[in-house]
Amino acid sequence: MNTTQKQSTSVKNIPEVPLANLETLWLQVGGTLCNLQCTHCFISCGPQNHTHEMMSLRQVRLRLEESKLLEVKDYYITGGEVFMNPEIFEILAAILECGPLDVLTNGTLISPEKAIRLREIQNGSSHRLQFRVSMESYEEEVNNLIRGKNAFRKASEGIRNLGAAGFSPVLTVTRNWEEDKDAAMEDNLNSFLKSLNVPQPRLKILPGFLIGRLAENLRNYSDDEHVTEKCFENYDITNLQCSTSRMATQTGVYVCPILVDSDQARMGGTIKETLRPFPLAHSACYTCRVTGMTCKSE
Numbered sequence: 001m002n003t004t005q006k007q008s009t010s011v012k013n014i015p016e017v018p019l020a021n022l023e024t025l026w027l028q029v030g031g032t033l034c035n036l037q038c039t040h041c042f043i044s045c046g047p048q049n050h051t052h053e054m055m056s057l058r059q060v061r062l063r064l065e066e067s068k069l070l071e072v073k074d075y076y077i078t079g080g081e082v083f084m085n086p087e088i089f090e091i092l093a094a095i096l097e098c099g100p101l102d103v104l105t106n107g108t109l110i111s112p113e114k115a116i117r118l119r120e121i122q123n124g125s126s127h128r129l130q131f132r133v134s135m136e137s138y139e140e141e142v143n144n145l146i147r148g149k150n151a152f153r154k155a156s157e158g159i160r161n162l163g164a165a166g167f168s169p170v171l172t173v174t175r176n177w178e179e180d181k182d183a184a185m186e187d188n189l190n191s192f193l194k195s196l197n198v199p200q201p202r203l204k205i206l207p208g209f210l211i212g213r214l215a216e217n218l219r220n221y222s223d224d225e226h227v228t229e230k231c232f233e234n235y236d237i238t239n240l241q242c243s244t245s246r247m248a249t250q251t252g253v254y255v256c257p258i259l260v261d262s263d264q265a266r267m268g269g270t271i272k273e274t275l276r277p278f279p280l281a282h283s284a285c286y287t288c289r290v291t292g293m294t295c296k297s298e
């Protein structure tokens, strides 16, 4: 497990987030294996990170059976990189039998042939299939500084291929600029999507979490950066995504997609075992609170 995690064990009165309603199930079908090694990856994914192996179709089906009984409404899959999973197309079809699905991907492995197969899978389901492709910038040099050589070209091709197959992928970008530059960045990112012939350009800007590789490359959370009960005096704690979702991995079910490197965030072996409140002791919870962050699409 990653040693750069920061758990505020010494802080008293740590607030707990209730599980208000289990609406969303995340599945880490790519494990921590990725063909890229982004410098800010909060779970330090890469070609050699076997902390969480990929989920097999059989393992996914087990969690889906459980989720149906619990009346889960929608699904998200992530990794690592989900298109490294050799059973990815069967997994997508299985999930779409249960509900709408958002696929988080770095886009670099989506060839024209794969995009056509994805279109066929979508055409065979009454539930929506949507993609979120992560990049860092509309500028190749800036993007590749964080994502590595050729990442910009390959992700751009993946987005173009999805667009040609009739999908409108959402571009997700981790903010690496000052907030007052948001509007200009959004204009440029939308123009970039249009240049790739995406029918309906959409963006999702995410904050950086000071864990995993970002903690190694930038800094760790300071002692002051943790949530207390005071943080929730004028804030509805059930706005946090951990109030309505859980994250299934190959090794168990975690509270959320952000904390899969934290032993304390593993709440059980099955979803049913995780239907209880969770103490927000991790400093990453501070980022969720101050940014209003949710990994879900809006």
Ligand code: SF4
Binding pocket: 034, 035, 036, 037, 038, 040, 041, 042, 043, 044, 045, 046, 079, 080, 081, 106, 134
């Ligand atoms: S941020 Fe995404 S694309 Fe980059 S290494 Fe992590 S999982 Fe892979």
Ligand code: SF4
Binding pocket: 017, 240, 241, 242, 243, 255, 256, 257, 258, 259, 278, 280, 282, 284, 285, 286, 288, 289
């Ligand atoms: S990191 Fe965010 S989503 Fe995860 S438990 Fe903390 S507040 Fe909830």
